[in-house]
Amino acid sequence: MVSLQKGQSVRLEKSGGGSLTRVAMGLGWDVRKAKGFFGKLVGGGGEIDLDASCLLFDAQGNLLDQVWFRQLSTRDGSIVHSGDNRTGAGDGDDEVIQVDLTRLPATVQTLLFTVNSFMGDSFDRIENAYCRLVDSTTGKEMARYDLTGAGSHTGQLMAKLTRNGDGWDMKALGERTSGRTFQDMMQTIRASL
Template identity: 55%
Template structure:
């Protein structure tokens, strides 16, 4: 198990991984919260129509000046330079482990990219009170060991979150657990909240 991050915490990914980190995976997992409302349980087992929960992980690439250079999300599963790959859209959160993953080849991220910001949006629109066991985690792509985990608070009326930033600092990659809640079905609606963190 990796380090359990608190909101606002910053860590060195290289140090936590024991050095030489070249590939990471950002994993996102969640379950639909069980509730007594009709339809919610149906959604858990795939028969509830509109009550399934579709969280979407995105990775946004920014330069030193805070300009967005690219975005990896369910409508574009690969960065234009090829260094970041989304494994694909999961629309239910069913099953164990990560429901969505974004794989990053840190050694191939272009030099003009200073920070990668990871967001999660509920495309189906429910707020996070209907989401259970949500987390994001960073895994060492070389050996699948978990470096850090950040549990996403499921209480509240938000349906989106700016999860974390992975950024270059003094020739090493660091991670900042941002954990800022917001509203929006896609990452574009979070951009005004992301800017102050760049």
């Protein structure tokens, strides 16, 4: 497993060599707990609704399709979202986007994964947030990126997968932005392609 820092890239390959066929991008988070007397007065804890999205772009930067809580599958079924988790409660991945790389149309050059706070809560209220890429055929975690970082932003570009010959590269983006849905973040998204 590779722990990525913002801006780092890694070539995605099976541990024994060969090309990946199916991957999953997992998103996990917890709500920051209120601390001390002052924390109890001003609140804290509660629920935060983070949403993972996957956007499919061609080589010219045209948006071909998207997967998010309002559209849980691409038109061709090559990418499927696990569904909306509105609280971040529990251990492990809170939302998962499954990608069958072998079924992606050849026109798809880039997959860009985003996370946003649908209710407008800032990342100041979030802790233990991460995205991770898993080889779905083996269950092995291939790369992880820590998303936690205080700030008034409500969205973040997590990572992008870019077609590279017969394989894929993953780049950790960590680009902070604002928006309740990926549509609100399109200016930052396009700049990251």
